[in-house]
Every structure is written in C-alpha cells, then in structure tokens.
Amino acid sequence: MISSLLVALVALLVAAKLGGALAERLGQPAVLGELLAGVAIGALPLLGVGGLAFVATDTSVEALAGLGVILLLFEVGLATRLADLMKVGLSALLVATIGVVVPMALGFLVGRWLLPDHHWFSALFLGATLCATSVGITARVLTDLGRVATPEGQIILGAAVIDDVMGLIVLAVMAGLAGGGAAASSGGAWASAGLVTAKAVLFIVGALVTGRALAPRLFRLASRLHGKGVIFTSALVTCFALAWAAEVVGLAPIVGAFAAGLVLEGVPFGELLPEGDRLEDLLMPLSSVLVPLFFVHMGAQVKLQELAGGSVLLALALTAAAIVGKQACGLAVVTRGADRLAVGLGMIPRGEVGLIFAGMGLTLKLDGQPLLSAGEFAAVVAMVLLTTVLTPPLLRWRLGGAAGVRAPT
C-alpha cells in the first residue's frame, strides 16, 4: 500500500513543480500550472497510459491532499488579523449574499432558457450549483501574490466563509423540497435550514471566542513540555481539531482550519518558539509540498471524457452565469478604497460544493426523473473547471504583485 502512495507522490509532486514553474515563467500563478499538470495526469488513461490512473482515487493521496488544503486555509487564517476581518465584515456579508442570490437566479434563467421542457425546480437546482465560491483557489492566489492582508483579500475570505454557510442552507432547503417531491412540506425544509444556520454561527463564534481566550494559556502550558516540536505540533493539532469540529457541525473542514489560524493570531509564538523560528516558516516546508499536492490532485480528478458528454452551450452559459453573477458582488462592497472588480474576480472559482450539488442532482428524483441528466452534470463539471482555471490569471492581472515571490505578509 505504501508503495502505491510513494509512486503517486513522486508523480504528482514532479508534475506540480514542473507545471508550477512553467506557469510562473509565463507570468501566471503557480496554482494554474499545478491544476493543468493535474488535468494532464488525469487525461493519461485517455492516451492509453493507465499506470497512474489510481492517483485520482487513492484514499491516502486524497487524505494528504485534504490535509494540504486544510494547511493552506490555516496559513491564510494565520496571515489574517481578526480585527481587519471585522472591519470588512459588513462588506463580506453583503458580498456573500449577493454572490449566492444573483448567480443562482442567473443559473435558473439559463436552465429555463436552454432546458425549457424541464420542471422549474430542476432549473432552480442548476442555479444552486453556482452559489458557493471555492475559497481554495483564491486563497492560494492571494498567498502567491502576497495579498491576503489587503482589504480585497479580507473581504473575499470573509465572504467565502459566509457563503460556505449559505451554500449549506440552500442545500438543506433544496434537498428537503426535492425529497418531499412536488408536494413537499416546505416547513420541514425551512426548519432544517434554520438548524444548519444556527450550528454554523454557533461554531464560528464559539471557536473564535473560546479559542482566543484559551489558546495563549494552552500554548504556554504546552511550551512547558519542552519536547522537540511541541509548539509546532500543538499548532497543527489546534488546526486539525477545529477542522474536525467544523465537519462535525456540517461545515467544510477548511472553515475550521481558517478559524484555527484566526484563533492562533493571539498566541505569542515569538516567545514560545526557539529563537529565530516563526510558525509560518515552520509551516512552509510542509505546505510547499502538501498544498501543490492538493491542486494537482484536484486537476487529476477532472474527467475530460465526462465533459465530452455535455452540452457545450449549456456549459458555456453556466460558466457565464457563474462569472457574471459573482461580478454583482463587487457592487456590494461598502469598504472604502477596496477594489470592487478584484473582489468580484476573487469570488469566481467554484468547486466542491457545486460538484456536491450536481452529484445530488443526479440521484434526486422529481416525478420519477432525475433532477439533472448526465449531460447537465458534465456541464456543471465544465463550469467548475473553467471558473477554476480562469481565476488565477484574472486575479493576477487585477491585483498585480510578484507572482512566485512570497511577499512578507
């Protein structure tokens, strides 16, 4: 078993670093090259090279990639000051709300236009696949450009966390309505939406309030153990524990990891770590391996053959709705001096939540028909791929910064 993991790591890491380096040479963020290198690995079986087909599905690789994106959001949380985040809180809330409602409405219209013989609920469901931003790509580009701590960066991150919660609420309502069929009791759906909201808000507020109160004391206690790497391990344990807690309440683990980064902002690592060490520097070797692994693995999971079965027009229309819909977000920015276009661009990438929606659409039935056909599912996958690949160059163009150089944040 360890043998196949080693092969997968060698292949994915070599592909990630080559792809990343090539992208940077072309003036693009490394993450774009990593994604496309992953797509290339994923496409090898189509060329008759099947030896690496397992890397997209191996559970240990998946686990390491999952830790990679958790580490990324942890680092982004560490680079974020809670006070700065609060300052842009209203903008983030408005951006998230507009960013859920408008793309969903546009997606609904696309569905009604291109699939006129479908039930309106199918079109609404198609719209719902567009609502949640995938924060991984944007967080990575912001990190590469050294722009995490800017107002735009803070608004995007805050909005992405809020919109993760909103996506869950939409999911709860849609599943409740579809599960009950056309004659659904919408009361039950709304009650479960309320429960999701309450759990999410309680988790985030609870983690931040108790975490920031307890963390400095716990870390001082841990420092008295004097073991090798105790403080560094304690920081990782905090991250993993909150990521797990987030998943328990139904949120994405990366939301917990981001919260852990915010919590640890108040810990005086300068006093606790051996002289000269900074937590960010200790995390770097780990994340410089696992974070690219996440993105190249994400690319490898793209099934180009699935795209072939989809309607090109539907895919392009959905992508357009996804992009235009999130540009409306920019209008919701009330923070002075923040670049509205950059915020809109940063909200473009869609990912797991959209795919989860689409996957549910394949299985949920309305009047005996699945909500989404295989071709419509493929169109959603194409939308996720296109928004993901377009965001890095767009953000890079708008925010500038030194791609490939880690700015001191």
Place this chain on the structure above:
Amino acid sequence: MISSLLVALVALLVAAKLGGALAERLGQPAVLGELLAGVAIGALPLLGVGGLAFVATDTSVEALAGLGVILLLFEVGLATRLADLMKVGLSALLVATIGVVVPMALGFLVGRWLLPDHHWFSALFLGATLCATSVGITARVLTDLGRVATPEGQIILGAAVIDDVMGLIVLAVMAGLAGGGAAASSGGAWASAGLVTAKAVLFIVGALVTGRALAPRLFRLASRLHGKGVIFTSALVTCFALAWAAEVVGLAPIVGAFAAGLVLEGVPFGELLPEGDRLEDLLMPLSSVLVPLFFVHMGAQVKLQELAGGSVLLALALTAAAIVGKQACGLAVVTRGADRLAVGLGMIPRGEVGLIFAGMGLTLKLDGQPLLSAGEFAAVVAMVLLTTVLTPPLLRWRLGGAAGVRAPT
C-alpha cells in the same frame, strides 16, 4: 473520511507529545514515551472506550506513519557520510551475520526445549522470527542522542541494512522449504534466496553509484525552476522514489530512504537553497510530526489481549534469546575503539520482519498443522514489544548523550 483522519491525528499527536515529554522528564528517550502512549491508546477498547479503536487500522493514518519512518531513515541517511559507513563496512557485515545466525540458533533451541512435541522445522521457524533487527527504534534513539555519526551508530545502521537483506533471504528459504512440505526441493529454495540477494545488492550498489553521479546535476537543473520549495520537494521526491524502488525489488522502503539520504550527501544544498536554509532544518517540522506519529501508531497496534493468550515462559525465553543472541554481535566488531556493548544493544529491537515471519507461521502448514499456534504467535508479539521497549533506555544508558536535545550532527 478526512474527518476520521483528523480525529486520529489529534489523538495520536497529543498522546505522542505528552508521552514523549514525560519520558524525557524521566531521563528516557522520547520514543519510549511515544510507544507506550500508543500502547495506552491501543488498550482503550479493553477499558470499554472504543471511539479511537480505528486509529490502529485507518489506512490514511497508516500511510502517514509509513511516511514518518521513511523520513526518519532519510534524515539518518543525510546525517551519515558514506565514507564513514564504508570504513566500518566489514564490522557491519560481520555484526549482521552473527546477529542473524546466533539468535536464530538460540530461538531454535528455545523451541526444541519448550515445544518438544513440535516438528524441528517449527522450532527453526520460531528462531527465524528473531533474526532481523528493526532499525527504526535504534535510528530514532541515535538521532535523539546525537550519536548517528559515531562508529557505533554507523556499524549498527550498516548492519541493520545488511540484516534486512539477510532476513529476506532466510524468509525466502523458509517459505520455499515449508511450501514444499517435508519433502521440499531445497534447490528451488536456494535459487530464490540467490535471486533475493542479487536484487538487493544490485539495488543498493546501483542506487548509490548512479544516484551520487546524477543527483548533483539533477538538483542543479531543478534549482533553475525557481519555484517555491522546488529543492526541498526534489529531495523528498528522491527519497520517495528510492523508497518505492526498494519496495519493488523486495526490500523494505526504509532501506531505499536511507540510501536516498546517502545519495544526497553529495548535493551542495548550501548553494542551492535560499540563504540560511539547510535541508535538515526544512525536514525538521515535517519529521517532528510524522516520526512520532509512526511510533505512537506502532504502539497503538499492540494488541494486549493477544499477549494474554501466549505462554509467558515462551515469551520470556524468546525475548532472552533475542537479546542474548544480538549481544554476540558485539564480538564481531573489528573497528577499533567502537563500543561493542553499545552495538549489541543497538541491534536488539525486533519489529516488522519478525511479525511478518510470525504471521506467515500462522498460515503455513506442515503435515496439516500450522507452523505456529496462536499462542506462539502471541509470544513473538510479546518479544517484539519487550525488545522494542527495552532498547531505548539501554542505549541511552550506554551511549549517554543529551536525551531530548538535538545534538548538531
């Protein structure tokens, strides 16, 4: 899936760091505390606490732990100079040979004495479970004490690598003989032993010769990619690739990782890495998390209930044979000034290979009877546990050094 991995990591890392710190406070190497903390976690189900029972069997945790011991041997290889290793080569070869033959003979005698009604081949098989040293424990203690680069450290490491190969040869012969039953064609068994030897020697010589010739050039090439963490990732890729190659030729992956460390000794990382970074320092955060994870996971896999079914006398006699047998190794040291007792103590720990032998003994049949009964298997497990737990304090006592302080090697 990521959720259970996160819980496992939190539980194992907290247990490892607490156990390690406690051991160091008592003047013992951290690894002893990590092992016992793991045993405690593994025993929780016996106390009716079943929530963490999965950590011992979760494949993702196992994969991470496997990477941990690979990293440990990679670090040990990096701290080893090939020239120093060659200097003690004859001692290492003699130590390995004596360390395979004598414990096997003693184990055979124990079998004949305590199990007089068994076939002599069963007793020989019991003896074979004692032949291979588990280098992980010793390598870790040597690292903790800062004694990797001493003559004793080099002899133990060299002998452990050689004895891994010898263990494989014994395994090939025994399996060939047992497979053929009492009327086995021993010719086939010896041919397969010759094949195992040839593959192992070819791998080690080939990896070192071609690796040391190519690595500096490849790393200079990689440095021209200019990406974040390219050199660090390339070093890890070298380690994973050789670990994989070792497994392909039938050796343990850790032998490949150790070879990778030796190969990279010739690469001028001082010129290639950003100013002030050393490869060892970049590896440290990673290994300070994954290496303890390996040992606490190893402890968690101990099934105390299995020990209960074994004969205490057989377990103690096997342990005595295992310890006394390896002390004969000391007599084979021809390097001047090397501490013979320390070498003998360093060869004591038994691990995976012994357990693999014992597991095979449960399934191989001779005249319709399994070679080893469940009780005899349990005695072998107890021997592995006892030799593993006894080695750290014994080596610490003999070699001194600053436990818990990472000496500059």
